Amino acid sequence: MNSVPDDIARIDGDTPTMRLLALLEVIAARSEVFSLQTLVEETGVPKPTLHRMLQQLESAGMLQREGDGRHYSTGVRLRRLAEQLLLNDTRHGARHAVLRQLVAEVGESCNITALSGSEVLYLDRVETPAPLRFYLHPGSRVPVHCSASGKLFLAQMGTAQRRRLLANVPLESYTPHTLTDFDRLEAELERVKAQGYALDEEEFLPGLRCIAVLVGTSGRSNMGVAIQAPSMRMDGAKALQYLPALQRAAAALAAVESPQPGEARESA
Template identity: 75%
Template sequence: MTTHRTDMSRLEGDTPAQRLLALLEVIAGKDQFFTLQGMVDETGLPKPTLHRMLQQLESSGMLQREADGRHYSKGSRLRRLAETLLLNDTIQGARHAVLTQLVDEVGESCNITALSGGEVLYLDRVETSAPLRFYLHPGSRVPVHCSASGKLFLAQMAPAQRRRLLDQMPLTAFTHNTLTDPEALEAEIETVRRQGYAFDDEEFLPGLLCIAVLAPNPDGASNTGLAIQAPVMRMNRDKALACLPALQKAAEAIANIHREALPDAAELASADR
């Protein structure tokens, strides 16, 4: 009998709480009851360790023991947590609606990104209905130096901060257009800073063109990028620039969603007391 083993990196963490959360993520993905021994076989963790972790989750209401005493299932508290998250996830829903409207307007795939270390993380994405498209799902990561959004994130950094980041990562050439020379990349970043928008002109994937802007943040640097992506056979730089007003309007709408979601000054003052 072949036993499926979970990627152990999912159960690693610097603290017991982090490891417990990692185990809960594995359990949340299950669609059937499970046993202690089954989890031992799947994760490779010592049986006493897993037994203690399952006891903690059971005592907190995150798990419950079935009638036979051997099988576990998701507890009422975990189910309530999932339901509450879905009911109150209005920010993500509102942002996704803006993204969907932008795709309808420009006819190409669009995404929302954030800077995570030296990579650009895809937070959300809506695909075009056109038959030819590139699939980059939420959770995908792209190196910062060859991403349109990444160049914008770099452009708002102080020069010393930017050098510190780029000095620690390889400027890998993914295509013939990837900027791998630090001076050429710095010149490109300066152009991006002046323009307020950036291109990825087949720098990460051959045949893919991208234009991006940042959602404005009047209080400082923005960590929200908004981008349009299309195959070069349907979009060139001129066509991408024609979409820029729609892209900027969507970015402003997302910025407004973020501002409305922030607590007001009275709430912050009350929390500090």
């Protein structure tokens, strides 16, 4: 029997539905748009078979065709599924406890975020007890280019991937501080990548400052944790004073997200 080369992604399954799910796993691991030919080379599945599978996923809203008609990307239905899994995950209670502890430590509103398309999605949030605050609830979405968490997610990408993501998303100006020039944004993202944290210096809402870090240090992450506060209470120096507490919270959240030994045995 012929062996499967190491660089071939296996599309296994006892039924057509299971093979479609296996193909979705391969697609979900990709960070770029892809073509039929790319997947043929990656999976070894015959081109007619793979074309039929992609058509089925496209018609179900799991994938969408790009403007050139040759490339595919994740569809709205698949992205919404991923969002709902994150929002309703059984680990939500543990994540929320970490967030409450962070708010108790720094005294300001804190949130957990994820990248959703070209926006940042709030997975969870705990508000400060202080009377002056900006209210944003779980499920809220903010622009990726002018939020601290969004900068972190963008900084993980290569320049070409960022340009594709932002190609159809104008760098809209929300305040006089919003970065609306791609080259200036690129320079900012290089700083974010080097320093390991990002700031929103009143770039989305006037009077609101934010500092954020990613959850997890190995590989790419699609979860961030952030502190938000009115600029009159948190200037740039104060935001950096909160960085150690923020990093401790990120480490605690990473531990929550890591599979526990008992879970590994149960799934085996």
